[in-house]
Amino acid sequence: MSRFRAGVLALLLTCAIGPSSATAQESEPSAETTATQEAEAPTEEADDRSALTDPEEEALDALAAEVASGLRCPVCRNQSVVESNAELSREMQAVVRDRLAAGETPEEVEAYFVSRYGEWILLQPQARGINLLVYGLPALALIVGFFIARKLLHKWTGAADGAVPADGSPDLAAEDEQWLREALRES
Amino acid sequence: MLNLIGSVSIAAALLGALAATVTGIVGGYTRKPVLIRAARYSTYFVFFAMSAAFIAMEVALLTHDFSVKYVARVGSLETPTYYTAISLWSSLEGSILFWGWILAAYGALVAFVNRKSDSRLIPFAEGVMGFVGLFFYGLLAGPANPFGEVFPVPANGPGPNPLLQNHPLMGLHPPMLYLGYVGLTVPFAFAIGALLSGKLDEEWIRATRRWTVAAWAFLSVGIVGGAWWSYEVLGWGGYWAWDPVENASFLPWLTATAFLHSVMVQERRGMLKTWNLSLIIGTFLLVLFGTFLTRSGILDSVHAFTEGMIGPIFLAFIALIMVLSLVLIAWRSDRLHAPGSLDAVVSRESMFILNNLFFVAFTFTVLLGTTFPLIVEAVNGNRVSVGPPYFNMVSIPLGVLLLFLMGIGPALPWRRTSPEKLKRTFIVPSAVGLAAGLLGFALGTRSVWPLVTFTFAGFVSATIVEEFRKGVKARMRIANVSAPVALGQILTRNNRRYGGYIVHAGIVVIIVALALSGTYRFEREVTLRQGELMQLGDYGVMFDELWAEEQPQRFVVGGTFSIFHRGDPAGTMQPSMNYYPNSQQPIGTPAVRSTLKEDLYLTLMAFDEAQGSHATVRAIVNPAVPWLWIGGMIVALGAILAVMPQRGSGRPAVSATVIASEEESAELVEEPTAVPV
Numbered sequence: 128m129s130r131f132r133a134g135v136l137a138l139l140l141t142c143a144i145g146p147s148s149a150t151a152q153e154s155e156p157s158a159e160t161t162a163t164q165e166a167e168a169p170t171e172e173a174d175d176r177s178a179l180t181d182p183e184e185e186a187l188d189a190l191a192a193e194v195a196s197g198l199r200c201p202v203c204r205n206q207s208v209v210e211s212n213a214e215l216s217r218e219m220q221a222v223v224r225d226r227l228a229a230g231e232t233p234e235e236v237e238a239y240f241v242s243r244y245g246e247w248i249l250l251q252p253q254a255r256g257i258n259l260l261v262y263g264l265p266a267l268a269l270i271v272g273f274f275i276a277r278k279l280l281h282k283w284t285g286a287a288d289g290a291v292p293a294d295g296s297p298d299l300a301a302e303d304e305q306w307l308r309e310a311l312r313e314s
Numbered sequence: 315m316l317n318l319i320g321s322v323s324i325a326a327a328l329l330g331a332l333a334a335t336v337t338g339i340v341g342g343y344t345r346k347p348v349l350i351r352a353a354r355y356s357t358y359f360v361f362f363a364m365s366a367a368f369i370a371m372e373v374a375l376l377t378h379d380f381s382v383k384y385v386a387r388v389g390s391l392e393t394p395t396y397y398t399a400i401s402l403w404s405s406l407e408g409s410i411l412f413w414g415w416i417l418a419a420y421g422a423l424v425a426f427v428n429r430k431s432d433s434r435l436i437p438f439a440e441g442v443m444g445f446v447g448l449f450f451y452g453l454l455a456g457p458a459n460p461f462g463e464v465f466p467v468p469a470n471g472p473g474p475n476p477l478l479q480n481h482p483l484m485g486l487h488p489p490m491l492y493l494g495y496v497g498l499t500v501p502f503a504f505a506i507g508a509l510l511s512g513k514l515d516e517e518w519i520r521a522t523r524r525w526t527v528a529a530w531a532f533l534s535v536g537i538v539g540g541a542w543w544s545y546e547v548l549g550w551g552g553y554w555a556w557d558p559v560e561n562a563s564f565l566p567w568l569t570a571t572a573f574l575h576s577v578m579v580q581e582r583r584g585m586l587k588t589w590n591l592s593l594i595i596g597t598f599l600l601v602l603f604g605t606f607l608t609r610s611g612i613l614d615s616v617h618a619f620t621e622g623m624i625g626p627i628f629l630a631f632i633a634l635i636m637v638l639s640l641v642l643i644a645w646r647s648d649r650l651h652a653p654g655s656l657d658a659v660v661s662r663e664s665m666f667i668l669n670n671l672f673f674v675a676f677t678f679t680v681l682l683g684t685t686f687p688l689i690v691e692a693v694n695g696n697r698v699s700v701g702p703p704y705f706n707m708v709s710i711p712l713g714v715l716l717l718f719l720m721g722i723g724p725a726l727p728w729r730r731t732s733p734e735k736l737k738r739t740f741i742v743p744s745a746v747g748l749a750a751g752l753l754g755f756a757l758g759t760r761s762v763w764p765l766v767t768f769t770f771a772g773f774v775s776a777t778i779v780e781e782f783r784k785g786v787k788a789r790m791r792i793a794n795v796s797a798p799v800a801l802g803q804i805l806t807r808n809n810r811r812y813g814g815y816i817v818h819a820g821i822v823v824i825i826v827a828l829a830l831s832g833t834y835r836f837e838r839e840v841t842l843r844q845g846e847l848m849q850l851g852d853y854g855v856m857f858d859e860l861w862a863e864e865q866p867q868r869f870v871v872g873g874t875f876s877i878f879h880r881g882d883p884a885g886t887m888q889p890s891m892n893y894y895p896n897s898q899q900p901i902g903t904p905a906v907r908s909t910l911k912e913d914l915y916l917t918l919m920a921f922d923e924a925q926g927s928h929a930t931v932r933a934i935v936n937p938a939v940p941w942l943w944i945g946g947m948i949v950a951l952g953a954i955l956a957v958m959p960q961r962g963s964g965r966p967a968v969s970a971t972v973i974a975s976e977e978e979s980a981e982l983v984e985e986p987t988a989v990p991v
């Protein structure tokens with residue numbers, strides 16, 4: 128274990144003399160707030176969790192993870208709370224779980240975070256106001272595009288009608304027949 | 315010294331690009347041999363000048379010449395040599411230099427390959443590539459100059475962004491992306507050349523087909539490589555986050571894919587001329603937009619972006635290209651008009667048109683979602699996020715539709731078909747697809763999209779196998795050879811078609827892997843004491859000990875975990891956290907144990923720093939993830955096959971009718987009555 132302790136000491140030194148003043152500042156107040164996150168000491172509760180036998184708890188965890196996956200980690204670049212291991216995200220995930228455990232609906236939990244951080248915290252924009260565009264425009268584009276394609280296809284197939292053999296026999300282009308004849312002669 | 319060499323080289327490249335632009339375009343119009351030659355040699359010259367700048371920068375990086383601005387920004391004495399060499403693309407100026415060098419290399423290659431060609435398009439294409447070069451070398455000479463002089467010379471630098479020096483894949487995926495991005499300049503240059511010269515037949519498409527496929531393949535490998543990198547580095551157990559940077563590489567991929575398909579309609583039927591020009595111009599605009607998006611800082615905030623100079627210049631160049639292209643298309647509109655004519659709605663042609671509709675709708679949606687936060691902020695000052703939940707919601711249906719088309723399109727003949735033949739073509743694939751869907755259901759999948767995906771994937775796989783079977787059978791009959799020889803022959807003689815099918819197979823593998831890993835992933839996060847074991851599915855994870863290691867550029871704390879698979883010992887895994895002096899947050903290095911079935915993915919989340927007696931670990935079982943990378947390799951293989959020169963009989967390889975006819979040989983042999991013997 129002494130190897131490990133010496134290593135952590137070296138880590139603290141590295142952080143202190145590193146060129147990033149922000150890091151150095153952070154390491155000042157106490158050893159606890161260095162870039163390292165302190166793991167919570169294993170407790171009875173942790174043991175319970177590692178047993179994970181209670182289906183109700185499991186359902187709560189799953190719901191909390193689902194809600195948290197729709198929340199943005201405020202200090203990361205484009206990660207959700209459930210993906211990030213930043214300290215703030217871990218705390219937010221705990222808040223989500225506690226609020227759900229206290230009987231709040233997922234919508235109420237989301238509303239709570241919106242009231243604290245603004246709409247920006249939601250990874251999927253709420254479907255109202257200007258946000259409706261981000262949902263409506265793709266659908267509109269697809270529908271309009273589909274009708275244009277349909278109209279063009281009708282026009283093009285109509286233009287070709289006169290040229291189609293009336294008996295409906297497989298329409299081999301002359302060039303294909305030519306090639307096949309050559310190929311057969313070759314063999 | 316290196317500052318001077320670099321700056322002079324870039325100034326020389328700028329002049330060379332100017333010469334190539336003028337001589338290329340004037341030479342293209344006047345057809346004066348001296349000008350055409352001048353355009354070619356100017357293009358070579360630009361490549362030599364940019365190579366000198368590239369080498370100067372690499373030498374500066376590797377010798378830690380901190381008097382060079384870029385080296386002072388991203389270099390450090392402690393960074394390992396490999397990461398020092400690749401830190402060329404870890405920051406803005408270096409990556410523009412890399413972009414410019416690749417552009418110059420593509421230009422020189424185009425000029426060299428076509429040096430004996432008397433096609434009217436070549437000087438124009440060289441001129442257009444010179445024009446694009448003017449912009450990038452201009453950036454390097456002015457606002458993004460990496461060779462600025464730093465005084466006093468610092469003794470050391472901060473090193474590259476820690477995220478970019480944490481995994482060897484960083485040496486692979488950005489060059490692949492850039493080769494793909496910049497490679498798409500080639501078909502763009504020929505398209506503009508066709509517009510300028512008025513030679514608007516299929517020549518520009520045939521001349522650039524292999525360039526486009528190669529660029530597309532690089533881009534695909536770059537995208538998959540980027541996903542792999544993010545999986546191995548970012549530590550959240552995923553590979554695609556719909557990050558704007560990822561979307562920036564995906565957008566031109568979507569339009570380039572649409573282009574690769576729609577040009578076949580023009581080659582066969584002379585239709586869709588304006589559409590194909592617009593698609594490749596749009597692709598190039600998205601390439602510029604992607605470079606802009608990832609390099610201008612606009613993503614962090616609109617305000618940060620307007621403070622820098624690069625962003626507005628980039629935006630102005632994108633607008634210029636867009637306006638010039640539109641003007642050219644309008645100017646040539648009389649020659650672009652080609653009367654459309656199709657024999658039937660149920661034909662391969664119309665499937666390509668549907669394919670294009672979905673790809674373009676996909677592009678529009680991803681573009682809208684990526685830029686929407688900027689739009690909202692510009693409109694009413696609010697900040698919103700558009701993240702994975704949105705993109706997954708819109709892209710899964712579109713992706714599934716495209717998957718379905720991938721089964722229909724290639725199996726339908728050109729021109730027309732009969733209902734009986736349609737039934738014969740699709741009865742077996744439909745049965746296989748249904749079986750795949752039922753198998754998914756039987757194995758416990760209850761969500762709709764995965765089930766639909768499995769069904770369509772089975773359907774598409776069966777049509778691909780069927781195409782190969784028909785091709786081999788036809789070849790055996792025509793050439794009177796055994797099945798393996800016939801397979802080899804169709805792969806080499808008709809490499810474009812069968813290479814395409816192999817690419818399709820790779821895409822099916824990727825889509826199924828996406829569906830499986832998205833649906834069946836499960837994870838647990840637990841704090842373990844030393845010697846304590848936790849269970850996750852078939853796996854047991856036991857915490858053995860913590861260790862720490864000081865390396866020159868960073869400090870590493872890791873955990874050793876013993877792994878058990880169904881109770882049997884299965885080695886150890888060592889996820890770690892890396893502390894870099896220039897980063898406040900530790901950068902994790904997850905540990906991944908891959909089997910063909912699934913990955914076990916461990917991330918060290920926290921540890922007890924006083925005693926090292928316990929550690930918090932997140933364990934994820936990620937099914938089918940290795941198949942993403944395998945699928946990427948299959949795509950690359952198929953693309954390599956498709957760009958190989960056509961082998962076979964003495965017929966001219968570029969004759970479109972021959973290729974087209976050979977494509978139909980399979981269907982013809984199926985239809986004995988149609989064969990005139």
